[in-house]
Amino acid sequence: MKSLITRRKSLLVAASAALAISLSACGGGSTTTTPVASASFDAGTTMEKLNKAQKITIGTKFDQPLFGQKGLDGKPVGFDVEMGKAIAAKLGIAPDKIEWVETVSQNRESFIEQGRVDLVIATYTINDARKEKVSFAGPYYEAGQALLVNKDDNSITKPEDVKGKKVCSVTGSTPAKTIAEKYGAEVVPAATYTACLEPLRNKQVVAVTTDNVILAGYVDKEPDAFKLASDETFTKEPYGIGLKKDDTVFRNWINDQLEAFQKDGDYKKAWEATAGKVIKTTPELPAINRY
Amino acid sequence: MDAVIASLPEYWDGFLRTLYLSVISGIIALIVGTLLAAMRVSPVAALRGFSMFYVEVARNTPLTIIFFFAAIVLPRLGVKFEQFEVAAIIALSSYTAAFIAEAVRSGVNSVPVGQAEAARSIGMTFTQVLGFIVLPQAVRTVIPPLINILIALVKNSSVAGAFFVLELFGYGRKLSNDYGDQVLWILLGVAFFYLLITVPLGLLAHYVERKVAIAR
Numbered sequence: 248m249k250s251l252i253t254r255r256k257s258l259l260v261a262a263s264a265a266l267a268i269s270l271s272a273c274g275g276g277s278t279t280t281t282p283v284a285s286a287s288f289d290a291g292t293t294m295e296k297l298n299k300a301q302k303i304t305i306g307t308k309f310d311q312p313l314f315g316q317k318g319l320d321g322k323p324v325g326f327d328v329e330m331g332k333a334i335a336a337k338l339g340i341a342p343d344k345i346e347w348v349e350t351v352s353q354n355r356e357s358f359i360e361q362g363r364v365d366l367v368i369a370t371y372t373i374n375d376a377r378k379e380k381v382s383f384a385g386p387y388y389e390a391g392q393a394l395l396v397n398k399d400d401n402s403i404t405k406p407e408d409v410k411g412k413k414v415c416s417v418t419g420s421t422p423a424k425t426i427a428e429k430y431g432a433e434v435v436p437a438a439t440y441t442a443c444l445e446p447l448r449n450k451q452v453v454a455v456t457t458d459n460v461i462l463a464g465y466v467d468k469e470p471d472a473f474k475l476a477s478d479e480t481f482t483k484e485p486y487g488i489g490l491k492k493d494d495t496v497f498r499n500w501i502n503d504q505l506e507a508f509q510k511d512g513d514y515k516k517a518w519e520a521t522a523g524k525v526i527k528t529t530p531e532l533p534a535i536n537r538y
Numbered sequence: 539m540d541a542v543i544a545s546l547p548e549y550w551d552g553f554l555r556t557l558y559l560s561v562i563s564g565i566i567a568l569i570v571g572t573l574l575a576a577m578r579v580s581p582v583a584a585l586r587g588f589s590m591f592y593v594e595v596a597r598n599t600p601l602t603i604i605f606f607f608a609a610i611v612l613p614r615l616g617v618k619f620e621q622f623e624v625a626a627i628i629a630l631s632s633y634t635a636a637f638i639a640e641a642v643r644s645g646v647n648s649v650p651v652g653q654a655e656a657a658r659s660i661g662m663t664f665t666q667v668l669g670f671i672v673l674p675q676a677v678r679t680v681i682p683p684l685i686n687i688l689i690a691l692v693k694n695s696s697v698a699g700a701f702f703v704l705e706l707f708g709y710g711r712k713l714s715n716d717y718g719d720q721v722l723w724i725l726l727g728v729a730f731f732y733l734l735i736t737v738p739l740g741l742l743a744h745y746v747e748r749k750v751a752i753a754r
Contacts, residue, residue, distance in 0.1 A: 418708060419715030435622065435702045436712065446702065449613035451622070 282341045293490075293497040297365060298339045305331040306350035306364035306489075312464035313522040314370050323347050327368040329517035330387055330488070330508075334366070337504045356380045359489050366501075367489035370460055373536070382494060383487030384501035386533045391480025392422045393459035395466070395473055397447060403454055403476045406430040413452040415443035422457045425482060432456075440465075448472060458484065463525040470525075478528040485533060502535045541717040542727040545709075552709035553731045559623065559695045559705060560735065563630035564688050570631065571638025576668060578643050589639065596636035601697050605629040609701040626698035626705075630691060637687045645680030646672055678750040685743035689736045696732075706731050 288295035297303050307315035307327050314325040332342045350358050350369045358364045359381045370390070373383045394414075396403050403409060409432040416423035418436035426432045435452050437443045443455040444465065455462065459480050466473050490497055508514040509532035518529045542549070577589035596604070608629035609622060619625065649672045657667040699708035710728035714721045 415702070418704075419712035436704050436708055437702060438700050438711075445610045446613075449610070449618070451613055451618070 282336045282339045293494055294500055302344050303335050303340050304346045304364045306348045306358050306367040308369045309349040311370055312467045326521040331368050333513055371489050373485045373487040381489045382492050382498050384498045385487040386485030387505050388486045389533045390458050390460045390484045392482040393462055393480050394476035395455040395462040396476045398474050406481045409454055415446055415452040415455045426456045466525045478526050539723050541720040542723050545713050548709050552706040555705040556695055559626055560692045563627050564691055566631035567634035567638050570635040572642055574639035575642035579646050593636045593639050601633050601694055604633050605697050605701050622702040626703050634691045641680055641683040645676035648679045649675045682743050682747045689739050692735050
């Protein structure tokens with residue numbers, strides 16, 4: 248019975264969030280998703296091709312709350328999705344002409360290589376192994392390890408506060424190692440991150456630790472039970488926009504657009520409408536890595 | 539292979555915790571199981587009913603669900619414990635006790651009823667009949683199945699690895715994450731350490747069986 252109620256509640260939240268986003272998209276003044284009418288690009292570039300086709304395919308996550316989650320209307324919502332819409336707008340493509348494809352961690356590289364998607368914006372960490380197969384624009388956001396605590400717990404605000412205390416994380420994961428070896432917490436090993444939520448609720452552990460993006464998703468689902476100990480993260484995981492390897496012109500162009508979003512406030516607006524609901528501090532656009 | 543050798547301290551820690559869980563749960567289960575069996579053959583109908591109910595529920599519920607109750611539902615109801623090992627011991631011993639009760643009961647039933655009747659006729663109480671006449675004879679037939687149950691208990695303790703206890707199997711998962719390219723060796727190592735407990739138990743069962751076997 249309880250799960251039914253919370254599910255309804257979360258549906259309601261998702262619905263109202265979708266409504267808010269579509270309202271803000273319709274309202275005047277939002278430059279984020281209005282396609283640039285006069286967009287014109289050099290012949291032969293990917294931008295020109297996409298602009299001519301008036302269609303772009305973007306891969307994102309469909310199950311990551313706040314970043315890319317499929318809504319009731321079948322369209323994904325979230326910060327990654329807003330970034331995609333903003334880039335499409337700069338290409339002169341309206342939001343309803345974007346085809347969203349679900350990409351999961353295992354298929355992102357292959358979808359780009361096979362040309363099934365033009366871009367991947369899917370909480371996609373930039374690393375050297377992946378750079379062998381695809382190119383990355385950005386980073387457009389820096390995620391990192393954070394702590395999830397009970398809503399009424401104000402005693403923990405930074406990783407140093409969990410020294411000698413019980414913290415739940417997935418057995419053998421990198422966040423588990425960091426919190427144990429660097430900050431001296433006693434790790435309670437779990438099979439999955441969701442398995443950590445019950446011990447936290449029962450106060451058998453003081454915190455759950457992993458990427459702030461995953462933790463923010465739990466806060467989004469149960470804002471009355473949990474909160475992030477801090478908006479700050481204590482590791483850095485740069486999220487990039489994946490595209491076909493060595494399409495340097497397209498990559499540089501996207502990087503320019505990202506910097507433009509930061510400058511004209513679209514970046515802040517996109518953040519506040521999505522992930523900002525949980526992570527209140529709007530991050531600065533990280534320094535673009537033009538390799 | 540070198541991953542196993544490099545992780546020997548972790549294996550050892552996990553081995554000791556598995557042994558600890560098995561021994562403590564085994565002792566509790568033996569005591570509780572014998573009590574349950576005694577209730578099952580007692581003259582009081584309510585005790586017989588309770589014992590039967592408990593045994594049927596506990597041995598017909600998947601162990602994972604019992605673990606779930608002990609590790610997650612109990613704390614929600616206000617039963618808090620500092621260590622997750624406690625939850626594991628509660629789950630393992632309450633599950634195993636049901637099997638032990640059944641084994642002991644079958645042992646008790648293997649003692650001819652005339653023995654109990656004879657003891658009663660010379661004025662022994664129920665406790666005396668059970669303690670001096672029936673159980674000493676029942677134990678002989680019961681030891682081999684009991685050791686089987688204890689072997690199962692050792693292996694069942696691996697479920698604790700999924701409920702926040704870092705025992706052998708928990709380390710197995712942790713190490714497979716650390717050495718993603720040598721998962722096979724890591725898991726063979728885990729199996730080896732389980733065999734280190736279960737094989738001697740099996741040999742013991744074999745030995746005791748020959749030693750105490752009686753012709754009826």
